[in-house]
Amino acid sequence: EPEVTQTPSHQVTQMGQEVILRCVPISNHLYFYWYRQILGQKVEFLVSFYNNEISEKSEIFDDQFSVERPDGSNFTLKIRSTKLEDSAMYFCANGGETVNPPLHFGNGTRLTVT
Amino acid sequence: AQSVTQPDIHITVSEGASLELRCNYSYGATPYLFWYVQSPGQGLQLLLKYFSGDTLVQGIKGFEAEFKRSQSSFNLRKPSVHWSDAAEYFCAVALILTGGGNKLTFGTGTQLKVEL
Numbered sequence: 001e002p003e004v005t006q007t008p009s010h011q012v013t014q015m016g017q018e019v020i021l022r023c024v025p026i027s028n029h030l031y032f033y034w035y036r037q038i039l040g041q042k043v044e045f046l047v048s049f050y051n052n053e054i055s056e057k058s059e060i061f062d063d064q065f066s067v068e069r070p071d072g073s074n075f076t077l078k079i080r081s082t083k084l085e086d087s088a089m090y091f092c093a094n095g096g097e098t099v100n101p102p103l104h105f106g107n108g109t110r111l112t113v114t
Numbered sequence: 115a116q117s118v119t120q121p122d123i124h125i126t127v128s129e130g131a132s133l134e135l136r137c138n139y140s141y142g143a144t145p146y147l148f149w150y151v152q153s154p155g156q157g158l159q160l161l162l163k164y165f166s167g168d169t170l171v172q173g174i175k176g177f178e179a180e181f182k183r184s185q186s187s188f189n190l191r192k193p194s195v196h197w198s199d200a201a202e203y204f205c206a207v208a209l210i211l212t213g214g215g216n217k218l219t220f221g222t223g224t225q226l227k228v229e230l
Contacts, residue, residue: 004157031215042222043158043204048215055215091157095215105150107157 006092006106013113016081021109023075023092029104031055031095034067034077036088037108043091049075082113116141116207120221127195128229135190135224137179137205146208146216147188149179152223153201161203164188175199200228 005024013019025032034046047057049067057065066078079086090111094104117140127133139145146165150158162173169181179190188205202223208216 006157033215035218043206043218043220045217045219048217050215056217058217093158103160103163105158105160107155 004092004094004104004106006090006109008109009107010110011112013082013111015084015113019079019082019111021077021079021090021092021111023077023106024073025075025092025094026104027073029094032067032069032075033093033095035091035093035105036060037091038085038088046077046090079111082111084113087111087113116145116209116219118205118207118219118221120203120205120224122224123222124225124227126227126229129197130194133190133192133195133199133226135203135205135226137188137190137221138186139188139205139207140186141207141209145188146210147179147181148206148208148218149173149177149188149190150204150206150220151175151201152204158204161190195226195228197228197230200226202226 007022032049035043037043045058047061048055064080068076089108091108092106119138121136148163149161151161152158161177162171162179164171164181172178177192179188181188202225204223205221206218208218
């Protein structure tokens with residue numbers, strides 16, 4: 001079964017630094033998503049991405065966040081100036097080949113901001 | 115706004131026993147419903163989904179779920195639990211976004227412990 005691959009599995013960064021979380025989604029699927037899960041809390045929607053642009057974003061996804069699909073394969077989430085409260089597990093997800101809900105999740109990147 | 119409630123935070127069952135994890139949702143239209151499983155340090159794996167049609171859906175690993183519109187429920191069941199089923203289980207409902215795509219709203223999860 002095709003997989004969504006995320007790197008790194010764990011990232012530690014200092015407050016104020018920029019981080020880029022990387023994902024290799026399933027290429028022929030239509031929609032791409034980022035979700036996050038703060039420790040002990042619910043999984044939360046951040047952003048959906050379709051046809052090389054953001055199709056929807058949550059209130060969490062402020063100006064500090066951006067997404068890109070720079071080369072047609074990788075899908076990145078950038079946090080420009082990290083805050084302590086950005087510490088979370090970040091999941092990349094794909095919709096299916098013919099349906100849009102996020103069906104395939106990566107294993108996540110655990111971001112720790114110190 | 116849509117919401118999902120998983121009333122049981124922790125459940126413990128004996129290996130071989132049956133399992134039912136509860137999920138109630140609030141959504142104005144016909145929902146897309148999902149169950150995901152998360153093992154420690156792992157991502158979210160889709161167990162099963164309901165879009166339309168037969169209200170009893172079969173998933174992977176021997177799981178099934180039944181959509182009951184009258185009760186706004188989508189409970190997950192398994193007739194005989196295996197020790198490897200110990201994990202956290204998330205119910206989710208999808209909101210169709212105006213820009214296309216879907217936004218999942220997750221429940222808080224149910225942590226399943228299996229006693230040998």
